[in-house]
Amino acid sequence: MSVENIVISVFAAGLVAFSLMFLPSLLELMYPKDAGPRVITGGIDIVNLLHVKSLEEDYRLGRVEMQKLSGALELLPNLEQFI
Amino acid sequence: MNIIRRLVVILLLELTALSVLITYCWIDAQSGVILVIFNLLFFSLFSQLNGDVCVKLFLLTTGNVLGTVWSYSFHMLIFYAITYEVASTTTLHTIYTIVYPFLNTFWVIAFWSLSATALNNSQNFGRHMYD
Amino acid sequence: MIEAVEALFVLLIAFMLAYLVRHNIFTFTVLRRANNPKKTEKAHAKSNFEPSVTILIPARNEENVIGRLLQRLTELTYPKNKLQVIVINDASDDQTGKIVSDFHRKYPYIEVINRDKIRGGKGKSAAMNHGFSKSNGEIILCFDADYYPQQDIVERLTSPFVDPTVGGVQGRVVVLNEPQNIITRLIALERVGGYRVDQEARDNLGLIVQFGGTVGGFRRRVLETLHGWDETMLSEDTDLTLRTYLAGYKIKYEVNAECYEEAVDNWRAYWRQRYRWAKGHMQCFFKHSWKVLTTNKLNLKQKVDGLLLLSVYFMPTIVFLSFVLGLILLMQLPAHGFGLAFMTLVPVSCYSFIGNFAPFFEVGVGLYLDGRKRSQWLLPLSILTFLFNLSICGLALLDVLAGKIRRKRTHSWSKTNHSGKGDNYVNGLTLKVKTN
Numbered sequence: 001m002s003v004e005n006i007v008i009s010v011f012a013a014g015l016v017a018f019s020l021m022f023l024p025s026l027l028e029l030m031y032p033k034d035a036g037p038r039v040i041t042g043g044i045d046i047v048n049l050l051h052v053k054s055l056e057e058d059y060r061l062g063r064v065e066m067q068k069l070s071g072a073l074e075l076l077p078n079l080e081q082f083i
Numbered sequence: 084m085n086i087i088r089r090l091v092v093i094l095l096l097e098l099t100a101l102s103v104l105i106t107y108c109w110i111d112a113q114s115g116v117i118l119v120i121f122n123l124l125f126f127s128l129f130s131q132l133n134g135d136v137c138v139k140l141f142l143l144t145t146g147n148v149l150g151t152v153w154s155y156s157f158h159m160l161i162f163y164a165i166t167y168e169v170a171s172t173t174t175l176h177t178i179y180t181i182v183y184p185f186l187n188t189f190w191v192i193a194f195w196s197l198s199a200t201a202l203n204n205s206q207n208f209g210r211h212m213y214d
Numbered sequence: 215m216i217e218a219v220e221a222l223f224v225l226l227i228a229f230m231l232a233y234l235v236r237h238n239i240f241t242f243t244v245l246r247r248a249n250n251p252k253k254t255e256k257a258h259a260k261s262n263f264e265p266s267v268t269i270l271i272p273a274r275n276e277e278n279v280i281g282r283l284l285q286r287l288t289e290l291t292y293p294k295n296k297l298q299v300i301v302i303n304d305a306s307d308d309q310t311g312k313i314v315s316d317f318h319r320k321y322p323y324i325e326v327i328n329r330d331k332i333r334g335g336k337g338k339s340a341a342m343n344h345g346f347s348k349s350n351g352e353i354i355l356c357f358d359a360d361y362y363p364q365q366d367i368v369e370r371l372t373s374p375f376v377d378p379t380v381g382g383v384q385g386r387v388v389v390l391n392e393p394q395n396i397i398t399r400l401i402a403l404e405r406v407g408g409y410r411v412d413q414e415a416r417d418n419l420g421l422i423v424q425f426g427g428t429v430g431g432f433r434r435r436v437l438e439t440l441h442g443w444d445e446t447m448l449s450e451d452t453d454l455t456l457r458t459y460l461a462g463y464k465i466k467y468e469v470n471a472e473c474y475e476e477a478v479d480n481w482r483a484y485w486r487q488r489y490r491w492a493k494g495h496m497q498c499f500f501k502h503s504w505k506v507l508t509t510n511k512l513n514l515k516q517k518v519d520g521l522l523l524l525s526v527y528f529m530p531t532i533v534f535l536s537f538v539l540g541l542i543l544l545m546q547l548p549a550h551g552f553g554l555a556f557m558t559l560v561p562v563s564c565y566s567f568i569g570n571f572a573p574f575f576e577v578g579v580g581l582y583l584d585g586r587k588r589s590q591w592l593l594p595l596s597i598l599t600f601l602f603n604l605s606i607c608g609l610a611l612l613d614v615l616a617g618k619i620r621r622k623r624t625h626s627w628s629k630t631n632h633s634g635k636g637d638n639y640v641n642g643l644t645l646k647v648k649t650n
Contacts, residue, residue, distance in 0.1 A: 004167070010160045017156070021193035024591035029396060034588030036392030036402060037639050040364050040472040124238075128575070131245040132582065189594065192574050196593035199578045203587045 088137060095140040102147035106154050114154035117187055121150060125195075134202040142198040146191075153190050157183060219539055226536040233529060236522055237572030240415035241579050247418055248583050263376050266296045267368055267431075268351030272341040274304040274334075276359035277313060278634030279476060283359055284317045284324060292368035298351050299324040302341040305334030338427075339443035339450040346442050355431035360632040362390060362474035362640055363429070370471035371431060381436040381463025382455075384413065385429035385471030390636040394479050399592055400599045401477040401484070403577050410469070410580035417467035421519040425458070425465055427451030429473040436463055447501070449494025456502040456520065462511045476636040481602075487630050488603060492527040492610035499524040500618070530604040531611050573600070 028034065099122065107115025125146060129139040161179045165172050269287065273280050280301070287299055303311045303326055314326040327344060334341070346354060353372050357363065364370075367385065374380045386409045389402035417423050425432075427450065440457050447453040458465060478484050506512065506520040574593050581589050 014156050022594050025595045028588050028591040037390050193594045196590045200587050200590045
């Protein structure tokens, strides 16, 4: 392999590596999964949320179980409409 | 399991040290110094973030390997440019010394962005959850 | 001659390393505090402190956004009998005045001051002073017309004033139209770094918290002492910040007092906005740096932070200059002076490597603390805005120096135009968030 080819190869490899660094950014721009805007809700007490967090830790509720539970709850009808 | 974890941690630390050594001895002293600074910075940062120790060390080792490969590639490019007389040795050496640290910022930022995603925990620091 | 270059080089390096240390201290401070939530997270305690509040809203040709803000202000939880909203319609050519008048008819606490073309159009500071002269609240809050606050923002912004040493307050700004395009997404990242990390760290460390000109306010007494906003300054917010601290008061940062803003969505508007900020900031440096250095109202760390805050827009020029001087020294020194060459370039390399990385460091940690994951992937693209800002700062410095040499005021006020596209995102949010 001649010196020319080595230089070109290294240069090309560098360019590819450089482009790869921006690949995640382009991925997020083209297929955004975290585009915001970040929700600001107001009025939620921070102390209460910390309490909930420790409760989860105390009973060691798994994330999978919680997701299944919330999924099941979503399917239940809104009983308030019948009141 | 504990023994395996310890072995993994030791292996990762050794790989990190090896990367720094290779970079400092066989590539360039400046690159070696940059890698040491990188390790100090990210070690102090990762220790503050939540996540498994093995994951953090794995990310740190990956960063070191990435830095070593990057240093090697750039060094080789300059070396062959000098050999092929693309520009004078002084000019290339100056470009390498001045521009190289700034170019390092690119891979460090890319590495940081991906590792922060990997380490991002589900703990709600603030009161607002993003959906 | 070479000794002079060396001395200047050492001075510049010291300056750069100070920024490096500062940014990293801020990041580690916020991270450490976030890991100890019981010490740092303050519950939003209901207090009996409900002072009368005036909200000033300067508006010039804001027909696309003013209605949204005013509607939101009618939904605030603060007692309306203690609230006064004054919209300063600053020589608008559009329907801004009509929209505000319609609100005034329905909600008497929303007042409008119409400034004609002769008296008006002289900048935000002049409008704010006019509004302030008609206000009656003990606390004066400011919002820009394109903002959208949370419902209990007044309570959160007024709570720090329980402490009599607090002269001002600053809340957090969140970008509303973040998903719009690449610019808005990158601006959102900047905001996270600035508000989630930078401001919070400065507040935690007792340094200079910067009033951002909006989502914040001051005690009436303080504004009267300071004679309101300086109408000759481009960055009236930075100017007011320094004057507040120099008067012996402090500004508190309330990270939980959040408000949406509609960020600029094209590079031209971005350039103009940042150019204005850079020039204004440099103006403030020339006005306040000596006073910050010599005052007895600030402690040593506040003085250091104040000077670094005022000089932040000079940093790109300083970095460039240090590279040039380093290069000169490298070429001038004898070839066998490896040690000297090493000592010359290591600090520059250090800054170039870590120092340039420091802002990204802050942004990444801010995103982490906000629980954002994929937004981290956009960090490499922030290099674009970073490089953009480098050129803005360089040109702004030349502009300011040219003005100083010619002793002419070279700045003119330019307004950021708002499209109102943030409405799409507000509507989407209100569907998801069930408000009380």
